[in-house]
Amino acid sequence: MILEINGLTKNFGGLTAVSGIDIKVNDGEVLGLIGPNGAGKSTFFNLITGVIPPTKGKIIFKGKDITGKRPHEIAELGIGRTFQLNPLFPNFTVLQNVISSFQIRPRSNWLDTFFNTPVYRKNEAYILEQSLEILNLVGLYKVKDELAKNQPHGYQKMLGVARALAIKPSLLLLDEPIAGMNPDEIDNTIEAIKRTSQRGVTIILVEHNMKILEICNRVVVINFGQKIVEGSPQEIKENPEVIRAYLGSGHDTKH
Amino acid sequence: MGSMIAARDSSSRRKNYTQIILYGILICFLLFIPLFFQSPYVLHLFILTLVYIIAAASMRFIMTSGQIPLAHAAFLGLGAYVSAVLSKHVGLSPWLSLFIAAFVAMGVGIFISFPFARLKAFYYAMVSLFFGVGLLQAIESLGKLTGGLAGITAIPTLFNTASKVPYYYCFLALTLVSLVILYRFEVSRIGWNLKAIDQSYLVSSSVGISEVKYRVLAVAIGCFFVGLAGGMYANYNVTLSPSSFDSSVTLWMIIYVTIGGMNNFSGPIIGTAVLFLIPQYFSGLKQYAPFISAAILFLVIFMFRNGLVCIPGLLMAFYKRKKSTSKSR
């Protein structure tokens, strides 16, 4: 088990966005997280990655309690993520976005960095090579030297995934990775996610689009901040409670 | 960063050579300035320009991380007064007090930026504004040490001579070293990380960049160099008064940086040279300096979005376009 979450709760003033969620994530699986708008999915990711502190509950990653750690510390531990609204480094090129995301493995100390020593240059050469490989994986190699802000929405989303891969995560959190993409880009991204998973990276992904359920080993449904059902994609599709809470309200693909 | 450079296309190599040659010519010119301009007043202006170049370049360094140092002139004053008091009242050598001043400014910068580095970059602007006002008040009220409003006089100088030439060469060397250090930081991964935080702290922290560490680092480095510039100023100028470091001076530095070009390392250097040195040099123009600056400001805002530094590039592009259209005819 790579991640264990116990009684995770977040109150925003009077609103309980996440309410006593327990989830166990197995090593190497692809876990789908679905639920209607406002169910608390993004908040759940923000809690795991330390963007916001939880009100209550525990987050245990690889047997270590990581509750209350800062986002950059979480990244160092090997949890990568993308964001729903997908912020980037807009004024960097696509390649620079990925290179800048290599902060941890390898990491040069300040002296090597300042004096541009052989150690630093070796690290940077390795980073360049790895970055190009990641861009190849997500299919952005051809636009590597263009500014990130000038890329179409789908490319920017894939760049978000590329960036998260740069930290060499063992756990990857994807917040609506295919929302707003065209069918080609969707196929491309799903392929990249599959290949990442085959490399042994555990993935939790949030999606409204039911297509993504195909690649999940297991799906958790949340509504009003609570876990309502958990099961295989097939079971979830047929579960009457899910149909009522989620599918019944229409396939909403906002954002 | 190394891979960033490698990632650029090969045409940049030729550009690098021309750049080295241009810098060579510029440095030769700077070395000969005391021969060209014998007037002590003109040399005085060049010396002050060097001080302000360090101040403006260090300000821009902090600004690359998205923080606005609204107390940068106050830090210049902090460095100046620390060096003045240490060399005059404590009896330290000005050469030592100068560097102590830089470290004191760095320490104070870290102290005021650390508690706010977790919050939005905007808070640093606010806290530094209040700090700047407070510091000047403190200097004014510590009359015994600092001379209060009237200022401090008879500060020991770096050289035992009335000539300004040794100061010019010494400050030129200090300025070049400071600029090289700031440049090394900027083009390394450290500089890229500062720019990354400015663009998105959410993304930066999600890939492992510690916002707090890098924001404080930017302030520490920036304050070190502005403190050094302050110390240089004090032990050159012999007298100091608080009005040389009030918020209007910070405002001028911001103008040097933005008009020169915020996105380019040379921006603050060119901005200071054009907006400080030229109006002072043509002393008939001195009282018009604000109007000239305003005119240049409008020009930059409407025509040269990236500051004065981008003008040569635009001219080159224009020239190339003309050449290609005349060829095609």
Ligand SMILES: Nc1ncnc2c1ncn2[C@@H]1O[C@H](COP(=O)(O)OP(=O)(O)OP(=O)(O)O)[C@@H](O)[C@H]1O
């Ligand atoms: N920082 C915040 N402050 C106050 N309320 C918040 C904050 N972030 C989220 N919320 C609220 O918490 C609830 C859950 O939001 P969240 O963004 O986690 O939902 P979601 O499941 O990701 O929805 P969507 O499918 O629309 O992305 C919503 O009602 C939202 O308005």
Ligand SMILES: [Mg+2]
């Ligand atoms: Mg969401």
